[in-house]
Amino acid sequence: xxxxxxxxxxxxxxLGALGMALGLVVGQATLAPSPALAEDISDTPLVTWNMEGExxxxxxxxxxxxxxxxxxxxxxxxLALQEVxxxxxxxxxxxxxxxxxxxxxxxxxxxRHYLWNIEGTDRQNCTGFANVYFLRTAAAGRPxxxxxxxxxxxTDRPADELRIIDxxxxxxxxxxxxxxxxxxxxxxxxxxxxxQGGRDAQGMLQTVQNVTEENRxxxxxxxxxxxxxxxxxxxGSTIYRTDLPTHINGNELDYVVASxxxxxxxxxxxxxxxxxxxxxxxxxxRAPSQPTVACEPMALESMQAGGLIDVNGAxxxxxxxxxxxxxxxxxxxxxxxxxxxxxxxxxxxxDSGRCLDIYRSNRPAAGRRVVIFRCKGSxxxxxxxxxxxxQRWRLEGLGNNQFRVxxxxxxxxxxxxxxxxxxxxxxxxxxxxxxxxxxxxFMFAPAVAGGLPRSRDRYGAADSAVGYHSVESMRHGGVxxxxxxxxxxxxxxxxxxxxxxxNQGWYVRERGxxxxxxxxxxxxRCLDIYRSNxxxxxxxxxxxxxxxxxSQWWSVEDVGNNQVRLRSELRPDLCLTVGSGxxxxxxxxxxxxxxxxxxSIFAPTNQRFVLTPYDPTGSPVYDPVT
Numbered sequence: 001x002x003x004x005x006x007x008x009x010x011x012x013x014x015l016g017a018l019g020m021a022l023g024l025v026v027g028q029a030t031l032a033p034s035p036a037l038a039e040d041i042s043d044t045p046l047v048t049w050n051m052e053g054e055x056x057x058x059x060x061x062x063x064x065x066x067x068x069x070x071x072x073x074x075x076x077x078x079l080a081l082q083e084v085x086x087x088x089x090x091x092x093x094x095x096x097x098x099x100x101x102x103x104x105x106x107x108x109x110x111x112r113h114y115l116w117n118i119e120g121t122d123r124q125n126c127t128g129f130a131n132v133y134f135l136r137t138a139a140a141g142r143p144x145x146x147x148x149x150x151x152x153x154x155t156d157r158p159a160d161e162l163r164i165i166d167x168x169x170x171x172x173x174x175x176x177x178x179x180x181x182x183x184x185x186x187x188x189x190x191x192x193x194x195x196q197g198g199r200d201a202q203g204m205l206q207t208v209q210n211v212t213e214e215n216r217x218x219x220x221x222x223x224x225x226x227x228x229x230x231x232x233x234x235x236g237s238t239i240y241r242t243d244l245p246t247h248i249n250g251n252e253l254d255y256v257v258a259s260x261x262x263x264x265x266x267x268x269x270x271x272x273x274x275x276x277x278x279x280x281x282x283x284x285x286r287a288p289s290q291p292t293v294a295c296e297p298m299a300l301e302s303m304q305a306g307g308l309i310d311v312n313g314a315x316x317x318x319x320x321x322x323x324x325x326x327x328x329x330x331x332x333x334x335x336x337x338x339x340x341x342x343x344x345x346x347x348x349x350x351d352s353g354r355c356l357d358i359y360r361s362n363r364p365a366a367g368r369r370v371v372i373f374r375c376k377g378s379x380x381x382x383x384x385x386x387x388x389x390x391q392r393w394r395l396e397g398l399g400n401n402q403f404r405v406x407x408x409x410x411x412x413x414x415x416x417x418x419x420x421x422x423x424x425x426x427x428x429x430x431x432x433x434x435x436x437x438x439x440x441x442f443m444f445a446p447a448v449a450g451g452l453p454r455s456r457d458r459y460g461a462a463d464s465a466v467g468y469h470s471v472e473s474m475r476h477g478g479v480x481x482x483x484x485x486x487x488x489x490x491x492x493x494x495x496x497x498x499x500x501x502x503n504q505g506w507y508v509r510e511r512g513x514x515x516x517x518x519x520x521x522x523x524x525r526c527l528d529i530y531r532s533n534x535x536x537x538x539x540x541x542x543x544x545x546x547x548x549x550x551s552q553w554w555s556v557e558d559v560g561n562n563q564v565r566l567r568s569e570l571r572p573d574l575c576l577t578v579g580s581g582x583x584x585x586x587x588x589x590x591x592x593x594x595x596x597x598x599x600s601i602f603a604p605t606n607q608r609f610v611l612t613p614y615d616p617t618g619s620p621v622y623d624p625v626t
Contacts, residue, residue, distance in 0.1 A: 041183065041219050041240075041282065042262045045070075045077040047270070048221035048254055049279035050189070052397060053083045053148030066273050066339050068292050070284065071130050071156060077284070078180070079154040080187035080221035084134070086150070086562070102166040102174075103211045109164045109174065111135050116154070131155050133162065137173040137189070151187045153178050165207050169200040175208070175220075184212060188222030190253075198226030198253075202233070205257060209234040212259070219258040223277060226253065233257055242269040246278045248397070254280045271343025274395045274403045291338030291377065296447075297350045299333055303402060303441040303615060304417045306477055306498030307424030308333045309356075311372055316352035319359060322370045324417055326424040326497060326587050327477030329605075334447040338375075344392040344408055348375055350447070356415075358431055361390030364410045370429040400613045402441045407431055416440050424477065424497045424587075438500060443613060446561045449474035449605040465508045465516050465556055465564075465611055470498065473578045474563055474608035478587030479504050480518075480527075482543055487523035490530065493541045495578055495590040505614040515553040515569050519546060521614070526552045529594055535571045541592045559603040563610055567597055578606040 047070050051063050071077055098111045114132040134152045151173070153159075159178035167174050169191055177186040186208060190198035201224045212218045224231065228241050238261040246254035246269060254277055256267070270279035300309040307324025311332040315321075327333065334350035347356040354372035358364050376388035392408035393415070405415040416432035417439040434440065471480040478495035482503040486492075498504065505521030518527035525543035529535050532551030546552065550570040557565040566576040575597040579590040598604050 041217070041256075041258050041260050041265060043283070044180070044183070045284040046080070046185070046219065046221060046256065046282040047077065047279055047284060048080040048082075048187070048223075048256060048281075049270070050082040050223040050254060050275060050277035051084055052275040052277060052399075053085055053401060063274055066279075066343065067154065068130075068339075070279075070281075071154065076156055077154075078178075078185050079152075080185065081152045081154065082187060082189040082223050083148055084150050084152045085148050098162055100162050100164045102164045104207055105166040105168075107166055109135065111162050111164070111176065113158075131158055133159060133176065133178055135164070135174065135176040149173065149189065151176050151189060153185060153187050155180065163211075165204060165211070167200055167204060169203070172200040172204075175204055177208075179216075182215065183217040183219060184208070186218070186220045186222075188220050188224065190223060190225035192225050198224045198231070201226060201231055205231075205237070206234050209237070209259065217259045219256060219260075221256045221280075221282075223254050227251060228255055231257075234259075238262075240265060240267045240282050242267055242280055244269045244278075246280055248276045248399070254278065256280065256282055272394070272396060273343050275397045276399055291340045291346060293336050293338045293348065297334035297336050299327070299445040299447045300335060300347070300442050301445045301477070301612075302417050302424075302427075302439065303443065303498070303500070303613070304420055304439040305422050305424045305427070306472070306479065307417070307427060308445070308477065309335065309429060309442075311349060311352060314351060316349075316354070316372075318354065318373050319371045320352070320354075322356060322372060322429045324424055324427045324429065327474070329449065338377075340392070344394055346375060346377075346388070346391045347393065347405075355391040356393070358390045358407065358409065361409060364390065364407070364413065364431065366413060366432050368431050370415065370431065398436060398441060400615055402443050402613060402615065404434060404436070404440045405442060406434055414440050415442070422499060438615075441615075445472070445610060445612065446474065446563055448561065449563065449608050450561060466510050468505060468507050468521070468614045469611040470504050470614045471506060471518070472498075472610045472612045473587070473606070474610065475578045475606045476587035476590075478578075478590065479612070480506065480592065482520060482523055483589075485522065487520075487525070487543075489525065489544050490542045491523065491525075493527060493543060493592050495592065496588050500615065508611070511553065515555050517546070517552050517554070527554075528552045529568065529570065529574075532570060535568070535574065535594065537574060537593075537595050539594050541576065541594065557603075559608055563603075563608045565597065565603045565607050566609060568594055573597060575603075575607050576609070 067079055070079060096113050099108055100111050101108050112134040115129045116132045132152055132154050136150050161179040163177040165175035171191045173189050175186050175188055177184050191200045208218050208220055228239050237257055237259055240256040246252050265282055268281050270281055272278055302324050308327055310323055310325035312321045312323055314332040331351035336348045338346040338348055349372050352372050355375040357371055357373035359369045359371045376391055389409040394406045395403045396406055397403050407413045412433055413431040414434035416430050418428040418430045420439040421427045473495060479498055480493055481496035483492045483494050485503045502522035507519040508516050510516050520543050523543045526546040528542055528544040529551045530539050530542045553569040554566040557567060559565045568574045574594040577593050577595040
């Protein structure tokens with residue numbers, strides 16, 4: 001029998017009161033058990049979804065809102081999620097960290113148990129909560145904590161027991177399980193790789209069957225990274241599948257394997273929603289017909305030149321024109337997603353309370369400008385026509401945490417930055433025939449430079465940083481740029497609006513102590529402090545031949561809302577800082593220096609950064625992790 005050791009974290013008084021209402025024994029080391037119900041696959045709505053790395057999410061993005069719809073729209077549901085990034089938004093504290101001994105090896109793992117806010121339209125009304133069980137994953141033979149490929153299981157009540165099955169494959173990820181009544185539910189993410197995808201699936205399924213107690217059932221849901229036809233499964237088990245592609249490459253990779261055969265169970269493919277995978281559902285019901293509106297606002301950033309979707313002149317009236325503008329921290333750049341039961345969304349202005357709409361939507365056409373207009377929700381006219389269709393959009397994942405925004409009213413048209421202008425400012429937003437070019441690609445970004453860190457532990461942030469990025473400043477939205485595209489030693493690094501050039505791309509690598517190094521894609525040199533033999537506040541930042549010295553290594557500190565501060569390993573009192581004085585307008589040619597780190601966890605705007613997709617091509621390069 002595996003042992004579970006719980007260590008309570010700091011919980012606010014408000015959370016303590018809430019925990020009592022939900023069955024949490026506050027101040028003690030255990031959760032009260034839920035009722036001993038059957039909770040098997042015959043009567044439990046189940047969804048599995050690979051979220052494609054909800055990390056630049058910026059935690060508040062529509063992916064988690066989509067998940068909240070399933071939680072709200074189904075009785076006693078279970079969500080098995082893969083590639084969840086750093087965890088859910090609107091976490092009411094870290095309830096506890098549970099030390100779980102693997103059932104098949106001598107290793108011990110930490111499972112974080114959160115309460116997650118799942119409903120409401122603002123902070124005052126975000127009162128619905130779900131239980132999130134979160135596991136940082138890492139390949140069995142590698143150090144680290146998994147980064148974006150972490151997994152989670154979400155339930156509406158506390159689990160009776162937790163279980164970890166260690167993956168013996170050197171590239172494999174661990175299996176996280178929760179027991180609800182007499183059934184074990186697991187989330188699984190198989191090994192990726194051409195010709196060898198899902199090679200660990202058979203062994204992991206057999207281990208699940210071997211360790212399941214007599215008179216109990218098991219369910220494994222996830223991204224198996226191989227087709228159902230090619231899977232050898234335990235004797236007596238059943239596959240629940242859609243017979244449809246569940247990945248954008250046309251393969252069926254996502255399904256459910258269970259010890260029970262329930263002929264009446266229905267398996268469906270959900271709507272494609274800002275991921276390279278479709279969700280797969282067993283026994284789910286329709287979510288509410290009115291949208292679930294995100295508790296936190298977000299920004300929608302164009303990959304064309306880095307401008308944020310912005311209401312011109314901060315106007316708030318009907319038919320106010322919408323365009324793009326560099327980040328300025330104003331409410332007219334903040335938006336909330338309303339997610340409907342069919343996976344479509346409306347996009348609501350924080351400042352105006354109005355929704356993105358097509359101008360003169362009774363006669364939509366390519367080139368029509370995009371405006372804000374009174375939100376119609378699920379409004380229906382007297383002749384029963386749905387009058388909200390011009391405000392409804394589908395967010396179609398294009399890979400690399402980017403998406404296009406397709407009109408429901410005219411499905412051949414998508415949001416488009418008119419003219420593909422190479423400036424973030426004063427570009428008009430229109431609808432135009434859908435393609436994959438940069439001016440039709442968007443990403444979620446934090447709306448504000450602020451928020452509380454999830455943890456003082458910087459390690460998870462370092463792991464999540466590994467990969468190709470552009471480094472964006474929360475001061476004005478500019479990104480790190482090697483001046484003039486130079487590649488030699490001591491070439492200055494400064495800020496510039498996004499232009500999709502190689503001198504704005506950085507490959508981030510981590511060393512064993514969780515510090516990171518930025519390798520220039522264009523220069524093959526590393527971010528360094530100028531004259532690092534005598535570092536001092538005010539020194540500017542350059543690229544230089546990569547080396548082991550601490551002047552090129554930076555610790556990653558979570559400063560909240562998916563933003564990080566980058567502290568020098570050579571001089572820990574110094575942090576990367578964007579300029580000084582007034583904000584550059586537009587955000588071009590502003591120096592990056594090292595200066596004294598703010599002594600507060602509330603880092604100033606010019607020391608806050610977001611690691612965003614680096615994508616110089618006309619369409620995203622799909623991440624090899626599927």
